[in-house]
Amino acid sequence: MTSRRNFLKACIATPLLAATPRLTLANTRTPWTLTASKTTQRLVPGDEYQEASVWTFNQTVPGPELRLKKGEILSVDFLNQLDEGSSIHWHGIRNINAMDGVSGLTQPEVKPDGQFRYQFPLNDSGTYWYHSHAKTWSQVARGLYGALIVEDESDPAVDHDLVLMIDDWLLANDGTIDEASFGSLHDWAHGGRLGNWLTVNGESLPTIEVAKKSRIRLRLINVANARIFRLNIPASAYLIAEDGYSVPVRKSQDVVLGPAQRADFIVDLDDKDLTIAETFNSEKPYPAVVLKVVEPNQSLVTKEVLKQPQPEAPPLSIDVSIPLHMQGGAMGNLSEATYKDQLRPIRELAQTYKKAWAFNGAITEHHDRLAKISIGQTVSIEVWNDTRWNHAMHLHGHHFWIQREDGTVLDGKRDTYLFQRGEKANLIFIADNPGLWLFHCHMLEHHAAGMGAVIEIS
Ligand code: C2O
Ligand code: CU
Numbered sequence: 001m002t003s004r005r006n007f008l009k010a011c012i013a014t015p016l017l018a019a020t021p022r023l024t025l026a027n028t029r030t031p032w033t034l035t036a037s038k039t040t041q042r043l044v045p046g047d048e049y050q051e052a053s054v055w056t057f058n059q060t061v062p063g064p065e066l067r068l069k070k071g072e073i074l075s076v077d078f079l080n081q082l083d084e085g086s087s088i089h090w091h092g093i094r095n096i097n098a099m100d101g102v103s104g105l106t107q108p109e110v111k112p113d114g115q116f117r118y119q120f121p122l123n124d125s126g127t128y129w130y131h132s133h134a135k136t137w138s139q140v141a142r143g144l145y146g147a148l149i150v151e152d153e154s155d156p157a158v159d160h161d162l163v164l165m166i167d168d169w170l171l172a173n174d175g176t177i178d179e180a181s182f183g184s185l186h187d188w189a190h191g192g193r194l195g196n197w198l199t200v201n202g203e204s205l206p207t208i209e210v211a212k213k214s215r216i217r218l219r220l221i222n223v224a225n226a227r228i229f230r231l232n233i234p235a236s237a238y239l240i241a242e243d244g245y246s247v248p249v250r251k252s253q254d255v256v257l258g259p260a261q262r263a264d265f266i267v268d269l270d271d272k273d274l275t276i277a278e279t280f281n282s283e284k285p286y287p288a289v290v291l292k293v294v295e296p297n298q299s300l301v302t303k304e305v306l307k308q309p310q311p312e313a314p315p316l317s318i319d320v321s322i323p324l325h326m327q328g329g330a331m332g333n334l335s336e337a338t339y340k341d342q343l344r345p346i347r348e349l350a351q352t353y354k355k356a357w358a359f360n361g362a363i364t365e366h367h368d369r370l371a372k373i374s375i376g377q378t379v380s381i382e383v384w385n386d387t388r389w390n391h392a393m394h395l396h397g398h399h400f401w402i403q404r405e406d407g408t409v410l411d412g413k414r415d416t417y418l419f420q421r422g423e424k425a426n427l428i429f430i431a432d433n434p435g436l437w438l439f440h441c442h443m444l445e446h447h448a449a450g451m452g453a454v455i456e457i458s
Contacts, residue, residue: 049175063146085109089133097435103134125152126244159214168195192226230280246309258392258418319377328357370453
């Protein structure tokens with residue numbers, strides 16, 4: 001097995017790995033409590049390393065796995081025991097706007113010692129996650145995230161349903177969080193704050209026991225601030241969903257996940273252990289998690305043939321087009337942009353305001369509007385990633401189709417799409433959810449440095 005240290009070197013200024021005790025809350029009607037607070041957690045095994053100071057929901061990274069059924073109401077009391085404001089966003093949920101959890105947009109931030117009740121119906125099944133939505137580039141990087149799983153009656157029967165939250169941490173040599181790198185303008189204008197230590201469920205190379213010959217559902221979630229992962233599953237594996245949304249079932253052993261993206265696989269094990277590796281960031285496959293087979297030597301479910309979903313095609317006509325020219329970043333073409341009602345040179349934007357990216361020549365704030373849309377219209381955000389960087393563009397409150405430049409439409413809908421440098425694609429959605437919705441890059445430093453805007457639907 002590759003030594004953990006080698007990975008560190010392979011991804012300079014990049015990651016290590018790990019797994020946390022998983023707490024699945026009982027399915028009750030009374031509100032659950034998620035408390036944000038600080039604690040320590042061992043990210044790097046070995047006595048020569050320290051525990052890291054992490055920010056958590058309920059004292060673990062990741063926070064408790066919330067697992068409900070489609071149609072149920074999620075009710076969570078959020079208590080903030082941090083010493084700065086925070087809030088919880090339910091990523092990928094087509095939520096009621098007031099429950100979307102965006103500090104300073106859909107609610108005021110929850111102050112230290114404050115609380116807020118989130119309550120909303122779960123109308124879509126699939127793999128989602130929750131995370132802080134205040135100073136995300138710091139709070140999510142420090143561990144404020146967890147999984148939100150919505151089960152559906154028609155889900156394929158499996159022996160094990162496993163959530164794997166993949167993260168990269170930027171650690172100092174002693175295993176603690178590298179504090180000095182937070183807020184580095186260099187990172188914000190480049191690829192973001194990339195870690196050097198990979199964890200799965202908050203542990204480095206965790207081992208999860210599963211039954212021999214069992215059928216497993218794997219729910220992969222990229223919770224890193226900025227890093228793209230490719231996961232390799234060397235087994236009989238079928239991709240069934242992306243971003244929680246059913247896609248045509250296909251045999252596949254690999255998936256690329258940009259920040260915030262998810263992929264669900266059904267895997268039929270034989271009687272050997274299975275190592276899932278990360279293959280995007282280092283030359284050799286980097287082991288991320290081991291599924292260790294144990295008795296019983298059989299699957300307890302019928303391995304039914306996986307059903308193909310009925311693909312839903314986008315509407316043929318577009319009511320509103322929103323051109324979106326993404327600019328800026330290192331080696332970019334942005335010389336000036338409008339910010340706070342004034343055209344300002346990039347040097348001033350960077351040095352005075354820590355802004356490095358713009359949409360359509362402007363850097364906007366929560367009170368600005370990228371577009372105002374009437375409810376029910378079909379909208380196409382015509383994105384041109386005119387930068388030298390990848391961007392994981394996420395729309396709140398809606399799921400969108402992706403139309404590539406050649407006109408083809410990808411299967412299924414997403415809430416986050418990873419743009420390659422130079423790529424053009426249209427994100428098409430039906431504006432059926434009223435409110436103020438953020439559209440931003442989920443490379444969280446890019447968002448902080450200007451890559452975000454608000455769409456108003458009423
Ligand atoms: Cu997952 Cu605006 O975020
Ligand atoms: Cu970006």
